Amino acid sequence: MAPEPRVRGPVPAPEGGEIVSDQVMDEIYAKVKTPSKYGVVLKGEQGNMVDSPSVFRHGDKWYMVYIIFDGRGYETALAESIDLLHWNKLGKLLAFQEDTWDANQAAGYIALQDHEWQGSYELNQHDGKYWMSYLGGNSTGYEEGMLSIGLATADEPNVAKPWARFAQNPVLTPKQPDVREFEDVTLYKSHIMRDASETLGYPYVMFYNAKGEYERIGMAVSKDMTTWLRHGSEPVIDNGSGISGDAQITKIGRVWVMFYFGAFWQPNAFETFACSYDLVHWTKWTGPHLIEPSEPWDQQYAHKPWVVVYDDVVYHFYNAVGNEGRVIALATSRDLKATSQ
Numbered sequence: 478m479a480p481e482p483r484v485r486g487p488v489p490a491p492e493g494g495e496i497v498s499d500q501v502m503d504e505i506y507a508k509v510k511t512p513s514k515y516g517v518v519l520k521g522e523q524g525n526m527v528d529s530p531s532v533f534r535h536g537d538k539w540y541m542v543y544i545i546f547d548g549r550g551y552e553t554a555l556a557e558s559i560d561l562l563h564w565n566k567l568g569k570l571l572a573f574q575e576d577t578w579d580a581n582q583a584a585g586y587i588a589l590q591d592h593e594w595q596g597s598y599e600l601n602q603h604d605g606k607y608w609m610s611y612l613g614g615n616s617t618g619y620e621e622g623m624l625s626i627g628l629a630t631a632d633e634p635n636v637a638k639p640w641a642r643f644a645q646n647p648v649l650t651p652k653q654p655d656v657r658e659f660e661d662v663t664l665y666k667s668h669i670m671r672d673a674s675e676t677l678g679y680p681y682v683m684f685y686n687a688k689g690e691y692e693r694i695g696m697a698v699s700k701d702m703t704t705w706l707r708h709g710s711e712p713v714i715d716n717g718s719g720i721s722g723d724a725q726i727t728k729i730g731r732v733w734v735m736f737y738f739g740a741f742w743q744p745n746a747f748e749t750f751a752c753s754y755d756l757v758h759w760t761k762w763t764g765p766h767l768i769e770p771s772e773p774w775d776q777q778y779a780h781k782p783w784v785v786v787y788d789d790v791v792y793h794f795y796n797a798v799g800n801e802g803r804v805i806a807l808a809t810s811r812d813l814k815a816t817s818q
Contacts, residue, residue, distance in 0.1 A: 487655055487657065487706065487707035487708060487709055487710055488677075488678075488679075488698060488706050488707070488708045488709070489709070489710075494753070494754070494755055494757060494758025495754045495755070495758070496758075496760055497732065497752040497753065497754065497760035501732060501752065502752060502760060502762055502764075503764075505729060505732060505734055505750070505752055505762075506750075506762060506764060506765075508594070508729060508791075509729075509734065509736075509750065509767065509784065509791060509793075510765075510767060510791075510810065511767065511768065511784075511791050511792075511793040511808040511809050511810050512808070512810070513808060513809045513810070513811055513812040513813070513814075514768075514771070514772055514775075514806070514807075514808045515562065515806070515807040515808060515809055515813055515814060516772075516774065516806060516807065516814075517774050517797065517801055517804045517805070517806050517807075518562065518563075518564055518794070518805055518806060518807045519541070519543065519556060519564050519566075519804065519805040520801065520802070520804045520805075521545060521546075521802070521803070521804070522566075524802070525545050525546060525547045526545070526546040526547075526802060526803035526804075527543050527544065527545055527546075527796075527803065527804060527805055528543065528544045528545075528546065528551075528584075528781065528796050528803060528805075529543060529544045529584060529586065529666060529723065529781050529796060530542070530543050530781070530783045530794040530795070530796070530805045531543070531586050531587045531725075531783050532561070532598070532783050532785055532792070532794055533587050533590055533598055533599065533600050533634070534597060534598040534599050534785075535599060535600065535634055535635040536635065537559075538557050538558065538559055538635070539557065539558045539559070539560075539561050540555060540556065540557050540558075540634065540635050541555070541556045541557075541558070541564060541794070541805075542554075542555055542570065542585055542586065542587050542609070543555075543556065543805060544584040544585065545569075546619060546803070548618075549573065549581055549617050549618075550573065550581035550582040550583075550614070550616075550617055550618070550621075551582045551583060551584035551612065551620075552569055552571060552572050552573060552583060552584075553569065553570045553571035553572075553583055553584060553585035553609075553611065554566065554567070554568060554569045554570060554637070555567045555568060555569075555570055555635075555636075555637045557635070561785075561787060561792050561807075562807070562813065567636075567637035568637030568638070569637065569639070570585060570609070570629075570631075570637065570638070570639065570640050571583035571584075571585050571609075571611060571629060571639070571640060571642070572639065577615065577645070578613060578614070578615055578625070578627075578645070578646065578647060579611070579613030579614060579615065579625075579627055579642070579647070580615045581614065581615050581616060581617045582612060582613050582614035582615070582616070582620075582622075582624060583611050583612075583613050583627075583642075584611055584612040584613075584666070585609045585610070585611040585629065585640070586609065586610055586611065586666060586667060586668060587600060587609055587634070588600075588608040588609055588610050588668075588669035588670075589601040589602070589603060589607075589608055589669060589670065589671045589681075590670070592670050592726055592727050592728055593727070593728055594727050594728060594729040594734075594786060595786045598785050598787075600634050601671055603671075603681075603702045604702070606630035606631065606632065607630060607631050607632070607633075607634040608628060608629070608630055608669065608702060609628070609629045609630070609631070609640055610626055610627070610628055610629075610667040610668075610669050610683065611626070611627050611628070611629060611667075612624050612625075612626065612627075612664065612665055612666060612667070613625055613626070613627040613647060620663075620665070622663075623650070623651060623652070623663055624651075624663045624664050624665065625647035625649060625650040625651070625664055626647055626648055626649040626650075626664050626667050626683075626685060627642060627643065627647045627648065628642070628643035628644075628648055628702070628703070629641060629642045629643060630643065643703065644703075648703065648704075648705050649664060649667075649683075649685070649697060649705055649707075650664070651663055651664055651687065655706075655707055656707075657689075657695065657707060657710060657711070657712075658689050658690075659687060659688075659689040659690075659693045659695060659711070659712045659715070660687030660688070660689055660693075660695055661689050662687075662688045662689055663687065663688050664685055664686075664687045664688075665685065665686045665687060665688070665692070665722055665723075666685065666686055666722060666723045666724075666781075667683050667684070667685035668683065668684045668685070668723075668724050668725055668726060669681060669682070669683045669702075670682050670683075670684075670726050672756070676755060676756050677698055677708065677755075677756060677757070678698075679698035679699060679700055679706075680699075680700065681698065681699040681700070681701075681702055682696065682697075682698055682708075682726075682756060683696065683697040683698070683699070683705060684696055684713070684724040684726065684735070685697070685724075686720070686721065686722030686723060686724070686737075687712075691718050691719060691720070692719070692720040692721060692722055693712035693714060693715045693716075693721055693722075694712055694713055694714035694715075694721055694722060694724050694735075694737060695707070695708075695709075695712045695713065696708040696709060696713055696756075696757070708757075709757065713756075713757060713758075713759055714735070714737060714751060714759060714761070716739060716742040716761075717742055718741065718742045719739065719740050719741030719742035719743075720738070720739065720740040720741060720742075720746070721737060721738075721739055721742075722737060722738060722781075723737055723738050723780070723781045723782065724736070724737045725737075725782055725783055725784060727784065731754065732752050732753070732754065733752065733753045733754070733755075733756055734750055734751075734752055735750060735751045735752075735753070735759060736748065736749075736750050736767070736782040736783075736784050736793075737749065737750065737751070737782065738780035738781055738782060738795075739780075740778070740780060745769065745770050745777070745778065745779075746770075746777075746778035746779060746780040746798075747766040747767075747768060747769040747770070747779055747780065748766060748767040748768040748769070748779065748780060748782045748793070748795060749761070749762050749766055749767055750762050750767060767782070767793065768780075768782075768793060768795055768808050770799075772797075772799070773799050773800040773801075774797050774799040774800060774801045774804065774806060775795075775797035775798065775799050775806055776799040776800065777798040777799055778796065778797065778798040778799075779795055779796075779797055779806075780795060780796055781795055781796040782794070782795050783795070790809055790810055790811060790813070791809060791810035792807060792809055793807065793808045793809070794806070794807055795807075795808065
């Protein structure tokens with residue numbers, strides 16, 4: 478079925494915005510940096526690539542939602558861990574289908590996580606369900622064709638069984654009437670957070686990267702998790718060329734922090750961050766990259782962040798491309814190699 482038409486334009490963004498000072502940016506960098514590379518923590522099977530980790534806590538274990546590419550397209554899977562270092566694969570959450578808008582691409586990312594720095598990292602519910610957003614499409618190949626954003630729900634986020642996909646249409650597509658110039662080719666990874674203070678007048682905020690001329694990060698907002706309105710007329714992160722994408726939001730004190738990756742507007746692909754007081758106007762970090770290629774396993778790309786803090790250690794999961802293929806790797810705020818053996 479064709480996507481439902483949009484009936485209104487983007488929600489206007491507020492003017493101005495407080496600049497985050499150099500001092501605060503330096504303080505944030507000191508808290509979030511992860512100079513110790515632990516190494517590869519998850520590989521694909523039978524030559525498949527794995528990608529885009531998103532890590533959460535449920536009960537007494539950690540779980541990782543990640544995506545698999547086998548040549549046909551993306552599927553979404555689940556792994557578990559007791560220590561954030563050693564991971565056991567559990568099975569698929571979103572698999573290939575037939576004759577649907579998302580038949581050959583379903584790359585999922587957890588939603589509504591406790592985003593407080595050193596918080597619980599548990600997933601919140603809406604309408605009695607756990608939620609996931611996903612990149613979907615019906616073309617085969619690596620991110621081929623028109624990709625859109627869909628939603629799925631589950632009763633138990635820690636069980637490897639199919640999530641229920643929401644409705645028969647995506648909630649955001651690059652062909653809706655209210656689409657903006659920077660997102661009129663295709664949409665990529667999305668990250669949905671719940672803002673209890675409703676900074677923008679809405680409890681649910683989605684950040685997603687999208688491609689027009691090149692790849693940038695935009696926003697949408699919702700009151701009910703099902704109807705999404707684009708927010709503002711411009712992207713919130715734009716580095717002038719290349720790729721800026723795969724946002725993850727956390728909050729440190731009164732500062733919102735967006736981890737994201739950059740590629741090709743500087744050499745290679747790397748992790749960086751930006752800070753904001755209002756979720757709309759972002760001050761970009763211009764100092765050392767949080768993670769960049771330096772090891773055989775990430776010598777080509779080190780990108781697509783997910784960051785959590787546990788027992789005063791920062792764990793920065795990322796997608797690594799190097800001599801072991803496309804895998805999921807980990808960097809930490811202190812060296813854990815000796816203690817993990």
